[in-house]
Amino acid sequence: MKRLAILISGRGSNLEAIVHACVAQAWPAQVVGVVASRADAAGLDVARRLGVAVQVIAPSDHVSREAFDAALAACLDALAADVIVLAGFMRILGDAFVARYAGRLVNIHPSLLPAFPGLNTHRRAIDAGCRAVGATVHYVTPTLDHGPIIAQAVVPVLADDTPAVLAARVLAAEHRLYPLALGWIVHERLQVDGLRVRQLDGASQLLF
Numbered sequence: 001m002k003r004l005a006i007l008i009s010g011r012g013s014n015l016e017a018i019v020h021a022c023v024a025q026a027w028p029a030q031v032v033g034v035v036a037s038r039a040d041a042a043g044l045d046v047a048r049r050l051g052v053a054v055q056v057i058a059p060s061d062h063v064s065r066e067a068f069d070a071a072l073a074a075c076l077d078a079l080a081a082d083v084i085v086l087a088g089f090m091r092i093l094g095d096a097f098v099a100r101y102a103g104r105l106v107n108i109h110p111s112l113l114p115a116f117p118g119l120n121t122h123r124r125a126i127d128a129g130c131r132a133v134g135a136t137v138h139y140v141t142p143t144l145d146h147g148p149i150i151a152q153a154v155v156p157v158l159a160d161d162t163p164a165v166l167a168a169r170v171l172a173a174e175h176r177l178y179p180l181a182l183g184w185i186v187h188e189r190l191q192v193d194g195l196r197v198r199q200l201d202g203a204s205q206l207l208f
Ligand code: GRF
Pocket: 008, 010, 011, 012, 013, 014, 015, 043, 087, 088, 089, 108, 109, 110, 135, 171, 174
């Protein structure tokens, strides 16, 4: 059984999709805890409703980024987490933290990386005239929104889209994409070679 810890800062809709998939698809895995960087994260209530243990580790309670990262690492180690799932976690993790959990740290980003790392991806994609956008699940490296890409979902941009409308369309794709990618991880169906990730069963790593 793989032990999954999910890190959040906000709404928790990906967290919900992941917990549902873990149960519904009988993964050889268990979500052992949700850690929020904000006490007011709505996702904390989502986790509680799903019966998952929650903790809050807030940057404001720590004197430095290193101290915050250390507290987070202590929490994850107490949970004996095998896989650390970033699901709307709005803190940049330090290089030492990322190195410590290398290969076990996964993130979802609402763009087709390497395009549009960082914030406001939907606004930037609309302004750039993109006809397609999407979401990416990737292993985390010290560079922000970078790392071996596990799977991507492609979503159309429609003529009258606002960032909010587009974000909702991408989010629906995220809810399919993240469980798909994590399912492969818990079943050990991925092979990483540099920045390239191969799904060993030949399953498509691109969702439409
Ligand atoms: C998602 O759009 C995710 O891609 C981004 O933050 C958002 C989190 O949403 N990293 P939720 O908290 O899972 O609803």
